[in-house]
Amino acid sequence: NAGVMQNPRHLVRRRGQEARLRCSPMKGHSHVYWYRQLPEEGLKFMVYLQKENIIDESGMPKERFSAEFPKEGPSILRIQQVVRGDSAAYFCASSLQRDPNTGELFFGEGSRLTVL
Amino acid sequence: QKEVEQNSGPLSVPEGAIASLNCTYSDRGSQSFFWYRQYSGKSPELIMFIYSNGDKEDGRFTAQLNKASQYVSLLIRDSQPSDSATYLCAVNSAGGSYIPTFGRGTSLIVHP
Numbered sequence: 637n638a639g640v641m642q643n644p645r646h647l648v649r650r651r652g653q654e655a656r657l658r659c660s661p662m663k664g665h666s667h668v669y670w671y672r673q674l675p676e677e678g679l680k681f682m683v684y685l686q687k688e689n690i691i692d693e694s695g696m697p698k699e700r701f702s703a704e705f706p707k708e709g710p711s712i713l714r715i716q717q718v719v720r721g722d723s724a725a726y727f728c729a730s731s732l733q734r735d736p737n738t739g740e741l742f743f744g745e746g747s748r749l750t751v752l
Numbered sequence: 753q754k755e756v757e758q759n760s761g762p763l764s765v766p767e768g769a770i771a772s773l774n775c776t777y778s779d780r781g782s783q784s785f786f787w788y789r790q791y792s793g794k795s796p797e798l799i800m801f802i803y804s805n806g807d808k809e810d811g812r813f814t815a816q817l818n819k820a821s822q823y824v825s826l827l828i829r830d831s832q833p834s835d836s837a838t839y840l841c842a843v844n845s846a847g848g849s850y851i852p853t854f855g856r857g858t859s860l861i862v863h864p
Binding site: 680 | 758760797851852853854
């Protein structure tokens with residue numbers, strides 16, 4: 637049973653380019669979360685999605701960032717016109733249940749974005 | 753704004769000692785609490801969760817929750833060098849989307 641799969645693991649972009657990060661949740665999981673982690677900092681929530689729906693995007697910048705989780709295929713986090721401050725590790729996590737007491741998050745290995 | 757606070761460390765303990773990691777949270781409505789371990793350059797993995805006041809033990813790990821004081825701690829007994837990692841506290845609050853809020857993590861170093 638494969639875990640949460642993220643790709644690419646490493647991505648280098650120049651300022652102004654677009655970055656697309658993909659996440660395939662664990663089999664059977666329908667809840668996907670995206671977090672951003674800067675060096676020496678904790679995980680900052682960005683967006684929570686279920687299939688074809690954005691449930692909560694309160695942590696995502698209003699401009700340049702978007703996320704989707706289509707009926708078929710992986711969840712995608714898209715960053716347009718990247719800036720150096722976007723350089724970070726982006727982690728995707730999935731869960732089976734929404735129950736707050738048992739909804740363990742399973743994390744992917746992360747996508748490390750470097751903006752030159 | 754919901755906040756989860758952790759001392760960033762590093763916390764350095766000798767092999768075989770008890771490591772004590774602490775976490776405080778601001779939202780009194782918080783319902784469940786998680787400890788994740790993250791090795792350098794790797795993804796976080798769940799160690800334990802707790803949602804009732806008191807202690808919960810799992811092997812060498814004990815989670816302690818005190819809702820009145822709004823803190824949760826993780827004790828690691830018989831610490832091993834392989835326990836050296838960053839430990840992230842995460843808190844789920846009541847209402848809304850139950851989205852876990854993470855602390856910055858505490859770096860633990862267990863030296864032989």
